[in-house]
Amino acid sequence: MDKLLEINGLTKRFGPISAVDNISFSVSRGEVLGFLGPNGAGKSTTMKMATGYLSPTNGKVSVCGYDVLHSPLEIKRRLGYLPEGAPLYGDMTPNSLLNFVCDIRQLNKEKRKTGYEHVVESLQLERVLHQPIETLSKGYKRRVGLAQAIIHDPEVLILDEPTDGLDPNQKHEVRQLLDRMSHSKAIVISTHILEEVDAVCSRAIIISQGKIVADQKPSMLERSSRFHNAVGIRIEAENSERCISLIESIPDVLTVEIVRNDDELVEIIVFPSNKTDILGSISNSIDEGGLKVLEMYVERGRLEEVFRELTVGGFEVGNA
Amino acid sequence: MRNTWIICSRELTSYFISPVAYVFIVIFLALAGGLTFFFGKWLDRGQADLQVFFIYHPYLYLFLIPAVGMRLWAEERKSGSMEFLMTLPISTSQAVIGKFLAAWIFVGIALSLTFPIWLTVNFLGNPDNGVIVTAYVGSWLMAGGFLALSSSVSALTKNQVIAFVLAAVICFIFLMSGVELVQAFFRAWAPPRFVEAIAELSFLTNFGDLSQGVIDVRDILFFLSVIAGALFVNILIVEIKKSS
Ligand SMILES: Nc1ncnc2c1ncn2[C@@H]1O[C@H](COP(=O)(O)OP(=O)(O)OP(=O)(O)O)[C@@H](O)[C@H]1O
Numbered sequence: 230m231d232k233l234l235e236i237n238g239l240t241k242r243f244g245p246i247s248a249v250d251n252i253s254f255s256v257s258r259g260e261v262l263g264f265l266g267p268n269g270a271g272k273s274t275t276m277k278m279a280t281g282y283l284s285p286t287n288g289k290v291s292v293c294g295y296d297v298l299h300s301p302l303e304i305k306r307r308l309g310y311l312p313e314g315a316p317l318y319g320d321m322t323p324n325s326l327l328n329f330v331c332d333i334r335q336l337n338k339e340k341r342k343t344g345y346e347h348v349v350e351s352l353q354l355e356r357v358l359h360q361p362i363e364t365l366s367k368g369y370k371r372r373v374g375l376a377q378a379i380i381h382d383p384e385v386l387i388l389d390e391p392t393d394g395l396d397p398n399q400k401h402e403v404r405q406l407l408d409r410m411s412h413s414k415a416i417v418i419s420t421h422i423l424e425e426v427d428a429v430c431s432r433a434i435i436i437s438q439g440k441i442v443a444d445q446k447p448s449m450l451e452r453s454s455r456f457h458n459a460v461g462i463r464i465e466a467e468n469s470e471r472c473i474s475l476i477e478s479i480p481d482v483l484t485v486e487i488v489r490n491d492d493e494l495v496e497i498i499v500f501p502s503n504k505t506d507i508l509g510s511i512s513n514s515i516d517e518g519g520l521k522v523l524e525m526y527v528e529r530g531r532l533e534e535v536f537r538e539l540t541v542g543g544f545e546v547g548n549a
Numbered sequence: 550m551r552n553t554w555i556i557c558s559r560e561l562t563s564y565f566i567s568p569v570a571y572v573f574i575v576i577f578l579a580l581a582g583g584l585t586f587f588f589g590k591w592l593d594r595g596q597a598d599l600q601v602f603f604i605y606h607p608y609l610y611l612f613l614i615p616a617v618g619m620r621l622w623a624e625e626r627k628s629g630s631m632e633f634l635m636t637l638p639i640s641t642s643q644a645v646i647g648k649f650l651a652a653w654i655f656v657g658i659a660l661s662l663t664f665p666i667w668l669t670v671n672f673l674g675n676p677d678n679g680v681i682v683t684a685y686v687g688s689w690l691m692a693g694g695f696l697a698l699s700s701s702v703s704a705l706t707k708n709q710v711i712a713f714v715l716a717a718v719i720c721f722i723f724l725m726s727g728v729e730l731v732q733a734f735f736r737a738w739a740p741p742r743f744v745e746a747i748a749e750l751s752f753l754t755n756f757g758d759l760s761q762g763v764i765d766v767r768d769i770l771f772f773l774s775v776i777a778g779a780l781f782v783n784i785l786i787v788e789i790k791k792s793s
C-alpha cells in the first residue's frame with residue numbers, strides 16, 4: 230500500500246493551548262479515514278496543517294512523499310481541500326469560481342471539461358451556476374466548496390465536515406461520490422455524523438483534546454461498545470416478567486436492561502458477559518418456555534456510545 | 550507570473566462586480582475635481598497647467614488609498630476565503646503581488662478617469678503635455694507606494710477598521726517625513742543621519758519633482774523601491790502569520 234498522506238508527531242500550540250498534541254497517522258490510497266472528535270478537539274487544526282495553511286509548532290506532514298514545509302506547491306497541486314464552513318469568494322458565481330480554480334491548477338482543455346462536467350453533475354450545481362455564491366443557501370455553498378476540492382481529481386482529499394448542512398438526498402449523493410472516488414485516492418473527512426463513518430469510512434480516528442484516543446476500523450470500534458452483541462427484544466407486556474426471569478437464568482447473560490415499558494409493550498436489551506454471542510441460547514430458552522416475542526435483534530455496537538466513552542472518560546482502546 | 554496574472558484578473562473583476570468600486574471612483578473624482586476648482590482656484594489662476602490638480606493628490610491618497618488597501622488581506626482573513634486561496638497551488642508572493650497589482654490597476658483606472666480635466670486644459674490653453682504625463686505617472690507611482698504600505702498593514706489583522714487606521718498613520722509618516730513638524734519630532738531623539746534618511750523617504754519630496762514634470766530617475770526608483778520593500782514585508786507577514 231502506498232501511503233499518500235503521512236503525519237508524524239504533529240503539534241500545534243496557540244499560546245498556552247495545545248490544539249493538536251503529537252498526532253501521528255498515515256492514510257494510504259484506497260482508504261477513507263473518518264476524523265472524529267468533540268468540538269475543539271483539533272480536527273480542523275490538524276487538517277489546516279496537513280494542507281500547509283497553518284505551520285505546525287512541531288512535527289512533519291508529507292503528501293505523496295513531499296514535505297509540506299519544503300515543497301508546499303507540490304503538495305497543494307496534489308491535494309483537494311474543503312475548509313471548514315467552505316469559505317469562498319462570495320461575489321463570484323460557482324461557474325467563475327470553478328473556472329478560476331481550473332486556471333490556477335492549469336488543467337488542460339480535456340481535464341477541465343471532464344472535471345467541470347463531473348462536479349456539476351455529481352453535485353447538482355446546474356441550477357445555481359450563475360448565481361453569486363453569497364446568495365446561495367448553506368448546502369449549495371458547501372457543494373460548491375466540494376466541487377472546487379475535487380475538480381482536478383486530486384490524489385489526496387481533505388474534507389472538513391463535507392456533509393454539514395446538506396439535505397438527506399445530498400448527503401447520500403456525497404457519500405456515494407466519496408465511495409466512487411475512494412479506490413484511487415486517500416481521503417480524510419471530519420464529521421460529527423457517526424452513521425457516516427459506518428457508511429463511508431474504512432477507518433476512524435477519534436481525537437480528544439488534541440490527542441488520538443482511537444484509530445481503528447469502524448466495525449472494530451463498534452466492538453468495543455458495551456452494546457456489541459447485545460440482544461434487543463420486544464415482548465408483550467403481559468409476558469415480560471416471565472421472559473426476563475427466563476433470560477436472566479441463562480449463564481452467559483450479564484444483565485438485562487428495560488429500555489421501554491408501557492401498557493402493551495416492553496423492550497429489553499440483554500447484555501452478554503464478555504460480549505459473547507447469546508442470540509442462540511436466548512431464542513432456545515424462549516422457545517422452551519413457550520413464549521412469543523414480537524421482535525429480536527442483535528446490536529453491532531453503538532459508535533455514539535464508544536465516542537462518548539472515549540472523549541468524556543479517560544478511557545482508551547488499543548490501536549489497530 | 551501566470552498565477553500572479555490569474556489572481557490579479559480575478560481580483561480586478563471582483564472590484565467591478567461590487568458597488569464599492571463605483572463609490573470609490575465617484576468619490577475620488579469628486580474630491581479631485583472639487584479640490585482643484587474650489588481650493589486650487591484652477592480656473593482663476595489663468596494658467597494652462599495642472600499644477601493645482603496634482604498638488605492635492607498626496608493628501609487625497611492619504612485616506613483614499615488605505616481605504617482601498619485595507620480590505621486586501623483583512624477581508625480575506627475575516628471571511629476565511631484566505632484559506633481557500635492559500636491552499637491553491639500558488640506561492641505567497643504570487644498572491645501578494647497579484648492582489649496588489651489588481652488594486653494598483655484599479656487606482657490607475659480611477660486616476661485615468663480624471664482625463665476630462667486634461668482635455669479641458671488643452672481646450673483653454675496650450676499646456677506642456679509632457680509635464681502632465683510625467684505628473685500622472687508620478688501620481689500613479691505614489692499611489693502604488695501608499696497602496697503597498699496599506700496592503701502589508703492589512704495582512705496584519707482581520708479587522709478592516711484597524712487596517713485602515715494603521716495604514717493611514719503609516720502613510721502619513723511616509724508622506725510627511727520631510728516636513729519640519731515630523732523632522733522636529735525625530736530630531737529630538739534620533740541621530741542626524743537617521744533624521745536625514747527619514748527626510749529622504751518623504752513621498753511629498755519625491756512626488757514634488759515629478760508633479761512638476763521633472764523626470765528624476767531617483768524619484769521613480771524611490772517609489773518603486775517603496776513598493777518592492779512594502780510588498781516584501783507583506784509576503785513576510787503572510788508567511789509568519791501562518792505559524793501564529
Ligand atoms: N487561531 C486560533 N487561535 C487560538 N486558538 C485556536 C485557533 N484556532 C483554533 N484554536 C483552538 O484550537 C482548538 C482546536 O480547534 P479546532 O478548530 O481544530 O477544533 P475542531 O476539532 O475542528 O472542532 P469542531 O468540531 O468544533 O470543528 C480549540 O480549542 C480552538 O479554540
Ligand SMILES: [Mg+2]
Pocket residue numbers: 272273274313389
Ligand atoms: Mg472543525
